[in-house]
Amino acid sequence: RPNKESIVVDDEPDYIEHGDVIQLVHGVTSRALNSHDVASPMTPLSQEVSCYIDYNISMPANLLWKVEIINAKESNNKWNAIMSQIRLVHVNTTAALKYTGEQLPDWGFNQFEVAADRRQFTMDTIWNVEEHRYTQDKDKKDVLEKLLKTEMIPIEPTQLSFWDKFYELQMKMLVHAEKLEGHMYSSEPFEWPLMDKGIAYWVDSASNAQIHLLGNLVIWYSATLAIVAYVGFLVFYLIRRRRQFFDLNEDEWQKFRFGGEIFLAGYFIHYLPYLFVEQTLFLYNYLPALLYKI
DSSP states (O other), X not given: OTTOOOOBOOSSOOOOBTTOEEOOBOTTTOOBOEEEEEEOSSOTTXXXXXXXXXXXXXXXXXXXXXXXXXXXXXXXXXXXXXXOOEEEEETTTOOEEEEEXXXXXXXXXXXXXXXXXXXXXXXXXXXXXXXXXXXOOOSHHHHHHHHHHOOOOOSSOOOOOXXXXXXXXXXXXXXXXXXXXXXXXXXXXXXGGGTOOOEEEEEOTTTOOEEEEOOOHHHHHHHHHHHHHHHHHHHHHHHHHHTTOOSSOHHHHHHXXXXXXXXXXXXXXXXXXXXXXXXXXXXXXXXXXXXXXX
């Protein structure tokens, strides 16, 4: 808290609650997290975040952050490790602490960049604390030693239901796909019907053994040809019937249309939307459409 100069905890728990204003202090160096309206090094549209403050310049220290607990009702407005979803808003600039996904160069030890963004309500501004280290020692050397050596040892395993795990995995995949920009095994939708490019799921650097996602060539190409043939016959028969030439009787015609159009509609419903998607795509995105094609 801003009015405390020590990270030593008291016997009585002091809960951080929704709406509290805090400082984020690095336990080893005792430097507080600072931000100001200066462009971040890797994402210029965001503002810089660091624990460095040059007191020789006129820029004041902006060290205060407001805690917003997104799922506050689940924890009675208290910040809990692991379970609470947190947004940290810089008091002076109203920018939210954000993971940008960009990697810093050598001077930043190739760590991932953290910045502050005035667009608060994005997935990248949501945080959770996985480990809570604390101490009751007042000697700085003892505090430092415990901070460096303490490991997170959960008292009880976290229990997640199947649907909790399912939801978390789906959200992770959605967020990952949105941020992925280019990949050596990515492909375009127009390449999928002919399977121009597969996906290497695993490559052994020592033996060069590989596991690839590749379809059966006979099934893949014959199914593609079948779609072309069906569309061709459908257009042909429609034109013929328009001119009052009935090559198929009514029952055969209905079977030909009903079965083919259902599978054709299913195929295009699962395939055509990807032509308008701007994110990075892979061959596995084609698999639902492939089922209808087969």
